[in-house]
Amino acid sequence: MKIGILVSAGPYTHQANDSAYLFARAALAKGHIVERVFFYHDGVNAANRLTEPPQDDRNVTSRWSTLAAEHKIDLVVCVAAALRRGIKDEILAPGFRISGLGQLIESGMKADRLVVFGD
């Protein structure tokens, strides 16, 4: 199955960003296709490569980057939501790119299921 994912909640405050990652990883392990993850609202903060969680905590940003590299997943950050929060090209973690809401709609059009994490 082709799966699109929308992540609306910010990392570390809400579990939704982690749940989206765990869901994506589990779906890929089962042989499903995850072509794109779209980050919206506070979810865009997951793209910030300057984030530094404590040593004993998971790193939300770097594990998205790793998963994207391993499975060629398109990590798209909503441009308006990103710029409001200072998320710009120069601080994007590997695998993320900034684009418009059209990428979310396209994901909904092409995927068999669009799964939403967050509010």
Next chain:
Amino acid sequence: MVDATPGKKPGPKKFMLVNRRAPHGTIYALEALEVVLIAATFDQDVSLAFLDDGVYALAKGQKTTGIEVKNFSPTFRALDDYDVNKLYVERESLQKRGLDADSLLVPVQVLDAKQLGELMAQQDVVLSF
């Protein structure tokens, strides 16, 4: 993304944006409107549902100067220009808040919760903000 099979263009999908929150206090009502407008430019079958405090997004007479944010409610009147004219409002949510169709900025279809649920079940993509 993997390209669709050449020569085979998929038909429009049914996208429903569900508004559940008051128009101000969070950004979600404004963002739902943004998503609707973009979805419409992709020629998809777009509809909007309003329930719970989301029905206030369509209330007439909104004034936002006191909270120093933009009053985006007039944008709902422009939806028709984008061929977005499927607006569904849950009857129970209106009644609980002392509102009716005449309290709203634009013409809508008022449905009870069961009808709205059936409509949601028919959608390809449901985004609830």
